[in-house]
Every structure is written in structure tokens, then in C-alpha cells.
Amino acid sequence: MxxxxxxxxxxxxxxxxxxxxxxxxxxxxxxLRAIIGPNGAGKTTFFNLITGFFAPSSGEIxxxxxxxxxxxxxxxxxxxMARTFQITEVFPELSVDENVRIAAEVTAGYALSPWLSAERxxxxxxTVAELIARVGLTEKSKRAVGELAHGDQRAAEIAMALALRPxxxxxxxxxxxxGEQETYQIAGLIRRLHHDESYTIILxxxxxxxxxxxxxxxxxxxxxxxxxxxxxxxxxxxRAVQEAYLGKAA
Amino acid sequence: xxxxxxxxxxxxxxxxxxxxxxxxxxxxxxxxxxxxPLVHGYTSLGSRILVLGLAAMSxxxxxxxxxxxxxxxxxxxxxxxxxxxxxxxxxxxxxPLALLAGILLGGGAxxxxxxxxxxxxxxxxxMITIAFExxxxxxxxxxxxxxxxxxxxxxxxxxxxxxxxxxLDIKHSDLAFYYFVLAVFAIxxxxxxxxxxxxxxxxxxxxxxxxxxxxxLGISVDWHIWLSFSISAFCIGxxxxxxxxxxxxxxxxxxxFDLSGDLVIMAVMGGIRSFWGPLLGAAIFEVLQDYISSRTxxxxxxxxxxxxxxxxxxxxxxxxIFQRRRAA
Numbered sequence: 001m002x003x004x005x006x007x008x009x010x011x012x013x014x015x016x017x018x019x020x021x022x023x024x025x026x027x028x029x030x031x032l033r034a035i036i037g038p039n040g041a042g043k044t045t046f047f048n049l050i051t052g053f054f055a056p057s058s059g060e061i062x063x064x065x066x067x068x069x070x071x072x073x074x075x076x077x078x079x080x081m082a083r084t085f086q087i088t089e090v091f092p093e094l095s096v097d098e099n100v101r102i103a104a105e106v107t108a109g110y111a112l113s114p115w116l117s118a119e120r121x122x123x124x125x126x127t128v129a130e131l132i133a134r135v136g137l138t139e140k141s142k143r144a145v146g147e148l149a150h151g152d153q154r155a156a157e158i159a160m161a162l163a164l165r166p167x168x169x170x171x172x173x174x175x176x177x178x179g180e181q182e183t184y185q186i187a188g189l190i191r192r193l194h195h196d197e198s199y200t201i202i203l204x205x206x207x208x209x210x211x212x213x214x215x216x217x218x219x220x221x222x223x224x225x226x227x228x229x230x231x232x233x234x235x236x237x238x239r240a241v242q243e244a245y246l247g248k249a250a
Numbered sequence: 251x252x253x254x255x256x257x258x259x260x261x262x263x264x265x266x267x268x269x270x271x272x273x274x275x276x277x278x279x280x281x282x283x284x285x286x287p288l289v290h291g292y293t294s295l296g297s298r299i300l301v302l303g304l305a306a307m308s309x310x311x312x313x314x315x316x317x318x319x320x321x322x323x324x325x326x327x328x329x330x331x332x333x334x335x336x337x338x339x340x341x342x343x344x345x346p347l348a349l350l351a352g353i354l355l356g357g358g359a360x361x362x363x364x365x366x367x368x369x370x371x372x373x374x375x376x377m378i379t380i381a382f383e384x385x386x387x388x389x390x391x392x393x394x395x396x397x398x399x400x401x402x403x404x405x406x407x408x409x410x411x412x413x414x415x416x417x418l419d420i421k422h423s424d425l426a427f428y429y430f431v432l433a434v435f436a437i438x439x440x441x442x443x444x445x446x447x448x449x450x451x452x453x454x455x456x457x458x459x460x461x462x463x464x465x466x467l468g469i470s471v472d473w474h475i476w477l478s479f480s481i482s483a484f485c486i487g488x489x490x491x492x493x494x495x496x497x498x499x500x501x502x503x504x505x506x507f508d509l510s511g512d513l514v515i516m517a518v519m520g521g522i523r524s525f526w527g528p529l530l531g532a533a534i535f536e537v538l539q540d541y542i543s544s545r546t547x548x549x550x551x552x553x554x555x556x557x558x559x560x561x562x563x564x565x566x567x568x569x570x571i572f573q574r575r576r577a578a
Binding site: 106107 | 444445448449450452453455456459460462463465466467468469470474477523
């Protein structure tokens with residue numbers, strides 16, 4: 001029973017609106033899970049529930065055997081959840097190096113340090129350089145993130161998330177608004193993180209080529225409820241999913 | 251495209267170049283008493299500029315480097331003024347003690363107020379800072395027997411500092427006083443600069459840049475804003491204590507929100523993304539005031555005019571120009 005994340009009967013109401021309805025799912029260690037669904041299916045809300053952006057109205061979220069339902073976003077970061085946002089959230093006027101450095105320093109517990117010993121600083125330097133290299137931004141590390149192309153900004157954001165030493169990486173539409181080449185770049189990066197470094201990853205994504213190319217398993221949300229859950233082949237053959245996406249055949 | 255990128259160049263640029271610029275700034279400041287007369291200035295104007303520049307830099311620690319706008323920082327400046335003034339008037343003619351009192355009174359009030367308001371943001375934060383400032387102003391204004399009320403606190407003078415082997419006579423020598431002010435300025439500005447280059451300082455930049463991202467990295471944003479507010483208040487308290495010694499007088503207007511506005515204007519004019527910008531802004535503000543107010547009582551009109559011109563043509567402040575050029 002190696003579940004990294006287990007979601008049990010989670011619902012979220014906003015007034016009368018039920019955004020997420022009684023969703024349960026399990027994500028195994030080392031798995032890459034994609035969450036898909038038509039617009040307004042509650043994917044981002046579901047993501048926000050997992051990451052602690054707000055609390056569920058009912059249900060439980062178990063992270064690596066530990067009940068995380070009532071933990072704040074910060075506490076969830078500390079126990080190993082890191083996320084990126086649908087709209088890239090970086091520190092635009094700071095360099096790639098500084099963006100990743102802040103994440104690395106906070107993770108190492110230096111958020112309140114007025115100075116670092118030479119030894120600690122070398123260790124942070126090494127971590128930052130290694131993370132930036134991993135996402136392929138070494139040559140751009142001194143440039144302000146806000147000046148970079150969309151795909152590079154996204155890569156920087158992923159480097160920041162990795163700096164948190166997460167055990168679960170949550171990516172909210174990592175290729176949203178990207179061109180062909182950038183999508184390819186980011187999909188390749190996610191694939192490397194999953195295959196070569198065995199990160200557990202949950203991915204909300206619209207681009208079906210990316211989803212079917214990368215995912216081990218796919219969960220489909222529709223109108224806030226879990227419609228289907230299975231391997232890419234099972235999902236592709238699932239009639240209910242086809243109807244949700246294409247409308248009911250007459 | 252975002253216009254950003256170059257803005258923290260002052261904090262980032264090539265190390266060698268940064269040290270050259272820093273050395274240049276200190277040469278100019280150390281030599282000021284000698285070149286000021288050549289441009290029809292005088293030493294005590296230099297002291298005033300350093301003091302108000304330090305105050306504006308302290309405000310900018312919050313505005314420019316934490317992204318939180320206070321329109322009430324004259325409160326902690328003024329408490330520094332009164333803290334130093336009251337020690338000199340009632341306790342002992344001791345400059346170090348007066349300085350310490352100003353720092354502790356201004357900073358202590360900042361710690362308390364900061365704890366109450368660090369959960370607010372944006373315009374609410376700014377409005378509450380003004381409200382608290384008015385409270386301190388009215389206390390100084392009404393408490394005649396202690397603060398001198400409307401007339402301010404008089405009857406004290408800055409005192410010579412005895413170092414044992416020699417005495418620095420800041421009481422009678424404007425030159426000695428200038429270097430005393432410069433030394434305090436160097437320490438306080440040095441502390442702020444040092445902090446901004448630390449991991450803690452970078453968390454403040456992170457909050458300025460993107461609070462949501464900062465929170466999702468695990469930074470306790472409210473707590474860091476409170477610390478930044480407190481540090482800024484201690485620093486401006488030091489500036490206030492020096493101001494009491496510049497004038498040998500504690501004036502209730504040093505607590506008034508007009509001054510808070512002036513400090514923000516100085517910072518914006520000089521460039522809020524630049525560490526040294528507010529000092530340049532203070533210099534322009536004070537020089538304009540000094541020259542124009544001897545010719546017309548409407549000198550504020552001209553300062554307003556200059557401010558509007560700067561904001562229209564150099565929206566990133568005067569030092570922002572260099573940052574932009576460096577990026578190009």
C-alpha cells in the first residue's frame with residue numbers, strides 16, 4: 001500500500017455551488033497522474049484542495065500516511081508538497097538564480113538568517129546551480145525571469161518547486177498558453193523528472209498529447225465529480241469520457 | 251514584456267562594478283564638507299540631507315524592498331526625535347544615550363504597531379499606518395508638560411562625545427557633527443544593506459515580487475513583513491534622534507503625516523528600487539527647499555513641479571535611469 005496521496009470523499013462547496021463532489025483517488029509513489037476534464041470540471045479547485053489553498057467542505061486528504069486535511073499551504077510545503085500555478089508564479093524582477101536561491105534557502109531553514117557561513121553559502125550555491133542545470137536554464141541564470149520566454153519562465157518555476165525537495169510535485173497546466181516548441185520543452189522536462197528521477201507528479205493538463213504521452217494513469221473530472229480513473233488506454237476507450245468531452249451522441 | 255529585470259541590478263550587478271560605485275558614493279559623502287562650499291552649500295545642510303536621506307532609505311526598506319507602503323513612518327522618526335530630545339533635556343547631556351533612546355522609542359513603537367497591522371495589505375495597511383501616526387502626533391501635541399506641546403521641546407543641545415582619549419566636539423563644530431552623523435548613517439545604512447543581501451533580505455524581495463508565490467514557498471509572509479516594519483522603524487528612529495541633534499529642538503511636525511509624505515516623495519524621486527535612490531531624493535528635496543524657500547514661501551509648489559516632472563519622465567526615479575541603461 002504505497003500511496004503517496006490518498007483523497008477520500010472530498011467535496012468543496014462555494015455557497016450553493018458544488019465545485020468538487022465526493023472525489024476519491026489514490027496516487028502511488030513514483031506515479032505520474034494526470035487529471036483532465038472539460039473546462040469548469042473543478043480541476044483547479046481540486047488542486048487547490050490538495051495543496052491547501054483552501055480547506056475541503058468534507059472528506060480527507062492523506063499525504064504519505066499522514067492526515068493533511070487541515071494543514072495550511074505552508075505546512076503542506078514543509079511535509080513535501082510543491083506546486084506550480086496555472087499562471088506562472090515567479091519573482092519577475094529577480095534573476096533565475098535569485099528565484100531558485102530563495103526557494104532553496106527557505107527550504108534549508110534560512111528564511112530568517114541575516115547571514116550564512118561560507119560553508120552553507122557554498123552548499124546553497126551548489127544546490128541552486130544544480131537545479132538550474134536540471135531545468136536547462138544555466139545560460140540564462142543571471143537574467144530576470146520576467147524577461148524570459150514563457151517556457152523558460154515555467155522551467156524556472158519548476159526549478160523553484162524542485163528546490164523545496166518535494167515528494168509530490170503538483171503541476172497546474174504546465175503547458176498552458178505555450179507554443180509547440182515550448183510545450184515540447186516542458187513535456188520533456190516533466191518526463192525526465194518522472195522517468196529519470198522518479199518524482200511522484202500530479203498534472204492538470206489540457207493538451208491531450210502531453211497527457212497521453214506522459215501519464216501512468218489518468219483521472220477524469222466532470223462537473224466536480226470523478227468520472228473515470230484508469231490507464232491512458234482505458235481512458236481513451238471509455239465511453240463516458242468521450243461523451244463528457246464531445247457531448248452525448250444523439 | 252515586463253519592464254523589470256534591471257531593477258535589482260544594484261543588488262546583483264557584477265561584484266567589481268558594485269564595489270567601485272559603492273566606493274565612489276562614500277568618497278563623495280566623506281569629502282562633502284570640502285566640496286559643498288564650492289557649490290554654495292554648507293556643512294550643516296549636508297548633515298540634514300544625510301539624516302533625511304537615512305529616514306527616506308528606512309522608509310524605502312519597506313516600500314522598495316518589501317513592497318509594503320507606509321504613509322505613517324514619520325511616527326517612528328518623530329518618536330526618535332522626541333526620545334533623543336527628552337533624554338538630552340531631562341536625563342543627561344549624553345549623545346550616545348540620546349541616540350539609543352531615539353532608536354528604542356521609534357523602533358519599539360514600530361514593533362508594537364507592526365504586530366497589529368502586519369496582516370493588512372495595500373491601501374488598508376497604508377491607511378492604518380497614518381492612523382497610528384496621528385495618535386502619536388496628538389500625544390506629542392497635547393502633552394504640554396513633557397513634550398512642550400505645540401511649541402515643541404526646547405532647551406537642550408547636542409553634547410560633545412567623550413571617547414576617553416579624545417573628545418569629539420559635535421556641539422560647537424559643524425564639521426565634527428557632520429562626521430558623527432555620517433558615522434551613524436554608515437552603520438544604519440550598512441545594517442540595512444547587509445540584511446538586504448542576506449537570505450532574510452531575499453525573502454523580503456520575494457514578498458514584494460509575488461506574495462502568493464512567497465507563501466507557497468513556505469515563507470511566513472506576515473511575520474516577515476512585521477520584521478521588516480520593525481527594522482525599518484528602528485532605522486528611522488536613529489534618523490529621528492540625529493534630527494533632534496541637527497536642530498537642537500523636537501518639533502511636533504516631525505511626527506506629522508506631511509513628513510511621511512515628504513519621505514515617500516524623496517524615495518520615489520530618487521528611485522525606490524535603488525538602495526541609494528532615497529538619499530539622492532532627499533538631497534534634491536532639501537537643496538530645493540533651502541534655495542527656493544529663501545526666495546518664496548511657495549517653495550512646495552516647485553518641489554511638487556519637480557516631483558511631477560521626475561515621475562512623468564523617469565517613472566523609476568532618477569537612479570532608475572542608470573539601472574535601465576545598464577540592462578540595455
